[in-house]
Amino acid sequence: MKRAMIYFAGFLGVALVGTFALAMTTRAGYESAEYKVIESDGSFEVREYPDLMLVATDSKMDSQGRDGSFMRLFQYISGANEAEQKIAMTTPVFMEGEIGKSDVSMGFVMPKDVAAKGAPDPKGEGVKLRERKGGRFAVVRFPGKLDSKLAKEKETELREWMKSQGLEGEESAEAAGYDPPFTPAALRRNEILIRLKTSVEETEKGDSESSSETAQDS
DSSP, rough: OOOHHHHHHHHHHHHHHHHHHHHHHHHHHHEEOEEEEEETTTEEEEEEEEEEEEEEEEEEEEGTTTTHHHHHHHHTTTOOOOOOOOOOOEOEEEEEEOOOEEEEEEEEEHHHHHHHHOOBOSSSOOOOEEEOOOOOEEEEESOOOOHHHHHHHHHHHHHHHHHHHHHHHHHHOOEEOOSTTTTTTGOEEEEEEEEBBHHHHHHHHHHHHHHHHHHOOO
């Protein structure tokens, strides 16, 4: 009996390691939206994102894509577009809308080379291309099954951290998921992002730097 328990524990350990390795490998196999970390504090970060091109559709956050939203976007990258072009999957999948509410917009990030050349128009109903404007975001990273309840809890934690750091963000937030549905909840990478408001001082500094660069170029 004792030996059987040891074997079972060993098997369970190997299975967990294998599952973790599969999840990490799958995630690492996709191009991910680039960003620059400005500040890091445990699971919290301030990031700078460039402009991103998304292909998006309406969704329900708690449906986990089972409402057809994920498949509509997957069909687009599989060739349901005007160029009949196959497009590589990327991470993360953005869920934009009021956190805690069911209705959101699910979006896949277009790969850099596709965005640079111009993403083809969608053929599918309810699917559209749009730009996600870059900027600075406060972010919290966490595991689990991403639903509206967990997302709202993490948004509250993020806003409390922002307050402690003297950061002011917009009223809306967005969620992001990095893993396929078969990934165990404990191994998933999820995030809540809140766009930071730009202060007058930062705007003036940016305008000054831009004017200085223009003067040097001329």
